[in-house]
Amino acid sequence: MAKIRVMPEQLANKIAAGEVVERPASAVKELVENAMDAEARQISIEVHGSGCRTIRVVDNGMGMEEDEAILSLERHATSKITSDADLAAIRTLGFRGEALPSLAAVSKFELKSRTRESTAGTHISVAAGVVKGVSECGCPPGTQVWVRDLFFNQPARRKFLKSEKTEFGHVVDTLTRLALGRPEIHFSLRQKNRQIHDWPAAINLQQRLAQIFPKRLTQSWLAVSHKQGVLSLVGFLSPPELYRSNSRMLFLYVNGRPVWDRQLRIALLEAYRTLLPKGKYPLGVLLLELPAEQVDVNVHPTKAEVRFQDPRTLCKTVTNAAQAALATMERQRWTRPLAAGSGLRAAEAPIQSELVPLLPEGVAVSEPRIPTYDALDFPQRGFPTDEESRQPPEKLHQELGTLFGELNVIGQFHNTYILCEAPDGLILIDQHAAHERVFFEAFHKEAIEGQLASQILMITETVELTAEEAAWLEDSLPLFSRLGFRLEPFGSYTFVVRAVPAVVLRQEPLELLLELVAAGCKGVRSLGPETLLEKLLQSMACQIAIKAGQRLGRQEIAALLQQLDGLDHCSTCPHGRPLWWKLTVGEVERMCGRT
Numbered sequence: 375m376a377k378i379r380v381m382p383e384q385l386a387n388k389i390a391a392g393e394v395v396e397r398p399a400s401a402v403k404e405l406v407e408n409a410m411d412a413e414a415r416q417i418s419i420e421v422h423g424s425g426c427r428t429i430r431v432v433d434n435g436m437g438m439e440e441d442e443a444i445l446s447l448e449r450h451a452t453s454k455i456t457s458d459a460d461l462a463a464i465r466t467l468g469f470r471g472e473a474l475p476s477l478a479a480v481s482k483f484e485l486k487s488r489t490r491e492s493t494a495g496t497h498i499s500v501a502a503g504v505v506k507g508v509s510e511c512g513c514p515p516g517t518q519v520w521v522r523d524l525f526f527n528q529p530a531r532r533k534f535l536k537s538e539k540t541e542f543g544h545v546v547d548t549l550t551r552l553a554l555g556r557p558e559i560h561f562s563l564r565q566k567n568r569q570i571h572d573w574p575a576a577i578n579l580q581q582r583l584a585q586i587f588p589k590r591l592t593q594s595w596l597a598v599s600h601k602q603g604v605l606s607l608v609g610f611l612s613p614p615e616l617y618r619s620n621s622r623m624l625f626l627y628v629n630g631r632p633v634w635d636r637q638l639r640i641a642l643l644e645a646y647r648t649l650l651p652k653g654k655y656p657l658g659v660l661l662l663e664l665p666a667e668q669v670d671v672n673v674h675p676t677k678a679e680v681r682f683q684d685p686r687t688l689c690k691t692v693t694n695a696a697q698a699a700l701a702t703m704e705r706q707r708w709t710r711p712l713a714a715g716s717g718l719r720a721a722e723a724p725i726q727s728e729l730v731p732l733l734p735e736g737v738a739v740s741e742p743r744i745p746t747y748d749a750l751d752f753p754q755r756g757f758p759t760d761e762e763s764r765q766p767p768e769k770l771h772q773e774l775g776t777l778f779g780e781l782n783v784i785g786q787f788h789n790t791y792i793l794c795e796a797p798d799g800l801i802l803i804d805q806h807a808a809h810e811r812v813f814f815e816a817f818h819k820e821a822i823e824g825q826l827a828s829q830i831l832m833i834t835e836t837v838e839l840t841a842e843e844a845a846w847l848e849d850s851l852p853l854f855s856r857l858g859f860r861l862e863p864f865g866s867y868t869f870v871v872r873a874v875p876a877v878v879l880r881q882e883p884l885e886l887l888l889e890l891v892a893a894g895c896k897g898v899r900s901l902g903p904e905t906l907l908e909k910l911l912q913s914m915a916c917q918i919a920i921k922a923g924q925r926l927g928r929q930e931i932a933a934l935l936q937q938l939d940g941l942d943h944c945s946t947c948p949h950g951r952p953l954w955w956k957l958t959v960g961e962v963e964r965m966c967g968r969t
Contacts, residue, residue, distance in 0.1 A: 383449075383503075394476040397535060398425025399544035401481075401521050404473035406552050409433035411454065411466045414516065415575065416560040419549060424541030426524045426532065434516040437489040440496040444508060446485075447500060449475045463666040467631055470672075477521055479503035480528055484520040486513045502527045546570070547622075550586060551632040554625050554659050557582035579659065583610060591616075594711050595658065596703050600695035604665050605688065607695050611642075611658035613703055614649040614945045615712060615952050623657040628669055630661075634678050638662075641689035645696030648814070648912070649943065651950035660692070704943055707776040708794075708801050712956050778803070778944070778954075779936040783928070790922040792931055799958035805934065806922050807947035812937045813877075813915035814948040817857075821907060826858035828873040835871040835884055836864060839891060844869070846895040853907050857914065859887065878918055886917050912948040 395401050402419060409417045412435030422428040438446060445451045452471035455461055461469075477483055478500040488495030497511035525532040535541055542565065549571070553561045557576040564570060576582040583592050595610040626638050638660075646656055668683040682688050703710055781794035781801060792803040820826050839847060844867040847854070854861055858875030874883035893913045894906065920926070926934070938944050946953050963969045 394472050395480060395524075397544060398429060398524060398541050399548040401425065401429055401477055401524060402431070402545050403548045403552070404468070404477065405429070405431040405519050405521075406549065407467040408473060409435055409517065410552070410556060410559065411468055412436050412517065414559065418562045418564070419545075420564045421542065421545055422566055424535065424538040425521075425545055426535065426541070427522070429521040429524070430519070432516065432518045434514070437492070437516050438487040438496065439489060439492065440508070440510075443485060443487050443496045443498055444505075446474050447478055447498065447505065451475075461672060464671050465629065465666045475503070480531075481524045481526065482522040484522070485517070486511055487517040488513050488515050490515045551625060553586065554579070554582060555627045555630050555632055555661065579609065579661065583659065591657075596699040598658075598660065598695050598699045600691060600698065602691050604668075605691055606663045607660060607691060609658060609660035611660070611696060611699055612656045613710075613712070614646065614656075614700075614950070617650050617654040617656055619654060621655040624655055625659045627659075627661045628680055629663060629666060631671065631680070632678070633680050635680060637682075637685050637689050638692055641692040642696055644693045645700060648908070648948045649700070649946050649950055654950065662688070662692075664688070701942065704945060705776070707778060707939070707944065708781065708796055708954065708956065709776045777936075777939045779932065779939050781935070783931055783935070786926060786931075788923075789925045792926075792935070794935075796956070799956050799960075799962065801954055801956055803935070803938075803954045804922075804947070804952070805924070805926065805931075806919055807951055807953040808934055808938050808944075809919040810915045810947045810949075811941060811944065811953060812934070813919055814911055815941050815943065817877075817911045817915060818908065821856050821911060825856040827876040828858045828860060829876040830860075830873045831871065836868055837871060837884060837887060838868050839888075841867055843867075843891050843895045847891050850894060850906070853903060853910060854890075856907060857890075857910060875914075878914075886914065889917055890914060915948060 394404065398421070402421070402425065406417055406419065409431060412433060414433035414435035416434045418430075418432045420428070420430040420432075442453070448471075450471040452469060454466045454469045455464065474483075474485075479502065482502075483500040485498045485500075486495055494510045495513040497507075497509045497513075499506045525535075546563065549561060549563055553559070553573055557579050560573065560575045562569070562572045571586075573582065573585045576585060580597075583595070592610070594613050594616065596613060598607065598609045598611055600607045621639060624639065624642070626633055626635060626642075628635075642656070642658075642660070643650075650656065670681040670683075673679045673681055778794070778801075781796055784793045784795055784800075786805075787793045787802065790805060792805055792808075794801040794803065817826060844863075847861070847869065848863060851861060858873070858877075859871065860873035862870045862872065864870045871884065871887065874887070878886055890910050890913050894910055920934075944953060960969065
């Protein structure tokens with residue numbers, strides 16, 4: 375085995391570059407962050423190819439004197455921290471003093487810089503970590519950096535880069551994340567001689583969002599604003615009907631630094647629980663500000679991971695702020711704009727044949743009917759009288775609030791959707807999703823307060839399960855007690871059923887029990903008791919709610935809409951499926967060729 379010795383400086387720089395500079399996008403990130411720390415208000419990035427050929431970053435920041443410019447190429451040379459105390463309260467994006475020497479070690483590097491007070495600038499050229507020349511030059515105040523032939527002396531690293539299109543996509547993504555966190559800075563990006571993006575300085579985050587994303591994507595986003603002690607949180611989040619299959623469109627910032635933090639993401643998703651389908655993520659931008667002493671950014675060379683002094687309070691604040699924004703949205707009911715792209719498309723078949731007029735009073739409706747539930751009984755509001763129906767729509771619309779129960783019900787579509795008239799269009803309500811949400815909210819409230827009402831069976835029943843199901847159910851008996859079931863083990867894989875939830879008596883309670891056991895045993899073993907209870911309540915509400923294809927009478931529809939108005943959440947079913955949709959007058963007129 376060879377003797378231990380100190381590595382040559384150039385070799386150490388190459389190793390450090392492997393941690394800091396993974397691809398061209400990493401180089402762009404480090405250079406732009408340096409410009410932002412230098413108080414630049416205009417940053418231009420030019421990329422040739424994927425960035426391996428040339429990266430040029432120009433800023434109008436404070437610039438550097440000659441001795442500072444030379445020193446900046448030494449490892450761990452920085453102007454941002456000078457003591458242990460500074461390390462405990464980092465307020466800049468960079469602080470390690472590794473970016474420039476790492477880049478210079480794996481490229482042909484060139485730097486020009488000048489302070490506002492100087493009459494001439496400094497020009498430094500470096501190749502593979504070796505300084506080739508230092509001279510005086512003419513240049514505007516600020517700093518210009520060229521990174522050419524990235525990884526030219528590390529062919530193995532260059533071989534593992536992706537296609538030019540993919541690598542440039544990472545550059546765009548990196549710049550987007552930086553620009554969202556600092557709306558007051560003007561960013562521009564060019565590829566070769568073509569302008570790709572130009573985002574002038576914005577007065578606030580909302581204006582920056584409008585610059586970066588299409589209007590159809592952000593026009594329905596919800597404003598978030600929350601302050602608790604020294605912690606402040608602002609941003610925008612998507613409504614429940616707008617989501618993605620991954621979290622790439624969820625941007626989180628701590629003191630202006632883009633971060634990837636699992637705890638913060640979980641806290642945000644907690645606010646959307648029961649509002650999004652499984653495996654889906656909201657879109658949004660959240661900017662958190664807290665004292666620098668309460669966050670540790672010295673975790674990883676890329677500085678994307680952070681640690682918090684009080685993560686529990688921070689996560690609770692994020693959840694509460696998101697829940698408050700969603701609650702404000704829910705209070706708007708059907709009057710709020712739906713996210714573009716999530717609305718209904720024109721049906722291929724004529725819809726007139728599918729519309730079912732409301733049944734006149736006194737006409738029987740085929741079973742099954744909506745299961746009744748005392749906790750959900752609301753005073754029923756009748757449908758518009760003949761006199762009201764003859765009034766001009768404008769007069770009726772002036773008297774409407776935001777409640778579903780105040781809408782003019784037209785009828786059922788396909789015996790599945792309730793079709794209502796609103797001042798700005800047609801509202802389609804999924805009757806199963808609506809009733810499922812009604813039941814879930816009532817069940818959840820009772821389960822939190824104690825347990826659902828039970829009905830003791832005059833004749834006990836037994837259910838037989840598999841070995842796996844029996845073991846799971848025995849561990850989950852306290853949860854089923856809160857659901858209203860009274861179960862006792864009876865032999866190896868058999869349970870005696872002595873009581874069932876009162877609300878399911880008109881259904882098949884044993885079938886429901888088997889469904890709940892199968893669903894619970896199948897995929898929720900790792901969940902905590904409260905989350906597991908919530909999953910079981912979702913399954914229970916889904917099983918006993920009215921079904922698609924079931925015809926409803928006018929009083930049943932009126933009762934369901936008024937029950938919906940009594941809920942805090944009425945945008946989605948408990949599984950996250952949309953509960954209602956709006957087809958605006960403008961969309962109808964476009965389909966009919968009127969606009």
